[in-house]
Amino acid sequence: MPKKRSKSEQNDKVKVIPEPGPSELVRAAAECEPAVFAHVLANSGTREDAEDLLHDAVLTMHNLAKKGKLNLKASPGAYLLGICKNEWLHRLREKKRHQQVTNQHPVEYKAEDPAEAEWRQAELHRLCVEKLDELDEPCRRLIELDCQGVSLKEIARQLNYSYDYVRQKKLDCLARLMRLIREDKRYKDLI
Amino acid sequence: MDEIQKIAWIDCYLRGDLEEDEKERFEAQYRNDPEFAKEVDLLREIRDVAGNKDLLALSRNLKSTFKSLDTAPGTLKPSKLISLPLILAAAAAITLVIAAVYWFRTDPGERPLAPVADQPKGIQHSIEQTSPGDSINNPGSISPDRPIKPPSEKNYLALARSYYKSPDFPADNTQRGNVDTFPQSVIQQLYQLYAEALRIQSANPQKASETFQKALALSTSAPDSVSRMARYLSAHTRYQLGLYDSAARDFEFVSKVDNPEQNKAKWYQALCLLSSGSEKNSQARKLLEEIATGPSSAHKSAAQELLAKIQFR
Numbered sequence: 456m457p458k459k460r461s462k463s464e465q466n467d468k469v470k471v472i473p474e475p476g477p478s479e480l481v482r483a484a485a486e487c488e489p490a491v492f493a494h495v496l497a498n499s500g501t502r503e504d505a506e507d508l509l510h511d512a513v514l515t516m517h518n519l520a521k522k523g524k525l526n527l528k529a530s531p532g533a534y535l536l537g538i539c540k541n542e543w544l545h546r547l548r549e550k551k552r553h554q555q556v557t558n559q560h561p562v563e564y565k566a567e568d569p570a571e572a573e574w575r576q577a578e579l580h581r582l583c584v585e586k587l588d589e590l591d592e593p594c595r596r597l598i599e600l601d602c603q604g605v606s607l608k609e610i611a612r613q614l615n616y617s618y619d620y621v622r623q624k625k626l627d628c629l630a631r632l633m634r635l636i637r638e639d640k641r642y643k644d645l646i
Numbered sequence: 647m648d649e650i651q652k653i654a655w656i657d658c659y660l661r662g663d664l665e666e667d668e669k670e671r672f673e674a675q676y677r678n679d680p681e682f683a684k685e686v687d688l689l690r691e692i693r694d695v696a697g698n699k700d701l702l703a704l705s706r707n708l709k710s711t712f713k714s715l716d717t718a719p720g721t722l723k724p725s726k727l728i729s730l731p732l733i734l735a736a737a738a739a740i741t742l743v744i745a746a747v748y749w750f751r752t753d754p755g756e757r758p759l760a761p762v763a764d765q766p767k768g769i770q771h772s773i774e775q776t777s778p779g780d781s782i783n784n785p786g787s788i789s790p791d792r793p794i795k796p797p798s799e800k801n802y803l804a805l806a807r808s809y810y811k812s813p814d815f816p817a818d819n820t821q822r823g824n825v826d827t828f829p830q831s832v833i834q835q836l837y838q839l840y841a842e843a844l845r846i847q848s849a850n851p852q853k854a855s856e857t858f859q860k861a862l863a864l865s866t867s868a869p870d871s872v873s874r875m876a877r878y879l880s881a882h883t884r885y886q887l888g889l890y891d892s893a894a895r896d897f898e899f900v901s902k903v904d905n906p907e908q909n910k911a912k913w914y915q916a917l918c919l920l921s922s923g924s925e926k927n928s929q930a931r932k933l934l935e936e937i938a939t940g941p942s943s944a945h946k947s948a949a950q951e952l953l954a955k956i957q958f959r
């Protein structure tokens with residue numbers, strides 16, 4: 456009679472799937488896009504909803520991988536598809552709940568689930584990138600370079616501005632970016 | 647404290663540049679003022695996102711992937727459950743279009759506008775100058791009998807395409823002294839796919855389009871070490887597929903970094919903007935003016951010529 460493997464022996468035999476890098480994530484997103492879109496469109500969603508969902512899913516995976524919390528048991532594409540399907544149904548339920556119940560107790564629905572917090576953060580990240588890309592190029596570059604640790608002096612040299620001008624422009628650009636984000640109705644749902 | 651001063655203060659705190667007493671004052675305000683706390687949290691998120699090159703690249707790559715999958719010909723689209731009201735609405739829209747075309751056909755002075763923008767639709771019959779790329783984008787879709795309105799003054803798609811000349815990418819990238827290396831080099835694969843698509847473009851536009859699609863999928867998955875060249879190739883591939891907006895973005899990327907294709911990328915970016923639609927014409931004009939008045943380059947005289955044509959059309 457064959458010897459029954461212990462659980463630890465079984466776990467040793469499970470194939471370890473390496474954490475996906477950014478390019479693998481993009482490839483996985485492209486692969487599972489038709490399936491995700493079909494699921495969302497078949498469940499009261501639009502193409503835009505599907506794109507946003509998949510985008511958030513990829514960013515969520517990326518963030519989890521960075522924190523070492525990603526535990527892949529399937530290919531990145533299959534994992535993406537799974538979490539997209541779950542998250543879409545969750546979003547539908549939330550939408551329905553908000554429609555049925557007035558905002559008497561908004562705190563009651565605040566996300567406490569850590570997985571949901573990851574999703575919310577991914578959505579906020581996506582919103583930030585979207586609004587960053589709406590800025591004109593000098594502003595966008597200035598903010599990115601500054602946030603990536605480049606000194607203002609070096610930024611002034613790269614952008615061919617004076618140091619004082621760059622210092623003031625950075626604040627103006629940040630103010631504009633924050634205003635763009637705050638004015639987006641999605642932001643209110645995320646904070 | 648006005649908005650700018652507040653942001654400066656928050657920025658200093660997040661960078662760790664505040665003195666101890668100032669830091670305590672800041673944190674007290676953060677605890678006691680929820681609106682102020684939201685501002686701080688927002689700026690913190692912005693700094694985290696804008697400072698994270700991987701995340702920025704990932705997010706932008708995703709957007710362009712979705713766009714290319716959305717607009718490229720021959721892409722498999724997910725099947726949709728179409729509801730009856732939607733079918734009726736679509737039928738009504740089609741009826742209106744047919745009626746409009748019929749009405750235009752009977753009036754010699756009126757013709758429907760040819761479509762422009764980032765959709766791969768050809769406008770072969772009203773424009774004398776066509777390029778091979780148009781036939782890939784919409785093979786056989788415009789019948790000789792369908793009347794096509796001549797392009798409006800601001801439609802420069804065909805003019806731009808007449809100036810486009812695909813670079814002759816070598817099959818072996820080592821000849822260019824390219825420092826990008828990768829097992830079975832990604833760049834080499836891209837060159838091969840691109841060259842193959844160009845070669846069969848006239849004879850088999852559908853197959854060429856599929857090959858361009860493969861090149862595009864490969865180029866968007868290229869690792870960072872080859873991204874510059876991959877972006878340049880990806881830009882040309884997108885142009886060939888009629889994806890002018892995303893091609894312009896890729897050319898812009900290449901034009902901003904120091905590399906052998908930098909100057910050419912600017913020229914191609916201008917052509918893409920010109921092809922994108924009237925709303926991008928002023929940007930295209932600005933770029934062409936920079937090339938036309940700048941130092942000597944391969945495309946300087948072409949830029950001058952094109953500028954003159956745009957101004958007088």
